[in-house]
Structures are given as C-alpha cells and as structure tokens.
Amino acid sequence: MPLNDCRIIELPKIADARGNLTFVEGGNHIPFDIKRVYYLYDVPGGADRGEHGHKALHQFVICMSGSFDLVLDDGFNSRRFHLNRSYFGVYVCPMMWRYLDNFSSGSVCMVMASAKYDEQDYIREKSDFLKAVGAS
Numbered sequence: 001m002p003l004n005d006c007r008i009i010e011l012p013k014i015a016d017a018r019g020n021l022t023f024v025e026g027g028n029h030i031p032f033d034i035k036r037v038y039y040l041y042d043v044p045g046g047a048d049r050g051e052h053g054h055k056a057l058h059q060f061v062i063c064m065s066g067s068f069d070l071v072l073d074d075g076f077n078s079r080r081f082h083l084n085r086s087y088f089g090v091y092v093c094p095m096m097w098r099y100l101d102n103f104s105s106g107s108v109c110m111v112m113a114s115a116k117y118d119e120q121d122y123i124r125e126k127s128d129f130l131k132a133v134g135a136s
Helices: 126-132
Strands: 006-011 037-043 049-054 061-066 068-074 076-084 089-091 097-103 106-112
Touching: 049 126, 061 076, 068 089, 076 089
Parallel strands: none
Antiparallel strands: 006 089, 037 106, 049 097, 061 089, 061 106, 068 076, 068 097
C-alpha cells in the first residue's frame, strides 16, 4: 500500500464544559475492526519505539497525552506525523516501516490494531522490509 493511504483521521469530539469526549468505532471511524488495543507510556526522554513493519496488520495510533512523532516509511518515501491531540490519530497501513520518537514527558501513545499479537506478522529488520517492498 502506498504511503498516501496512511493518513490523519479526525475523530468525533463532543465538547462539554465538564470535559470533552472522543470515541472510536472500528469499521466506522477507522477502516478496520479493532481486535487489540495497547499503549506506550513512561518512555524515557530521547528514546524511540517501534522500528519494525507489519505484513498484514492495520493500526490506528493516537496520542492520548503529551506529544510524540510517528514516522512512516514505505521503502520509497517517508512522512513524519506530529501527534499531540487525543481527537486525531494516524491510520497506518500494512507494509509500512514505523517508529515513534520525540516523546514529551508524560506522553501516552495508544494503538488500536486489526489483529491479535502475531510475531509472524512482524518484519524486524529494515533490510528485510526493503526487500519485501522491492526497494533494495
């Protein structure tokens, strides 16, 4: 899938003086059914996360608190997304190399995934990823 298929999606935001509410519905707001949710937190300053690709997994990445950058690379082009609002997220297509960096103090990254954890779906080496997408 081309990098252009990965995009920022604005989620519904119900504003209220008592606090805002945002929700996500799989197959409605994001283009897949949600099978797993995980989150990253307490990431040390200067650290990065990710550095892998997925063969078939679709993901939706949201910054729940603080800020961080999500970098996506399809083997030919790359794009950096700065996330800092909990009502915006990035849809990540399969066959994208990804990493997260530039975490602010106290940031929380939530990821919704189209499948349960499957180690066989991971591509852990960038050189293997580039071969798989025909970029090497």
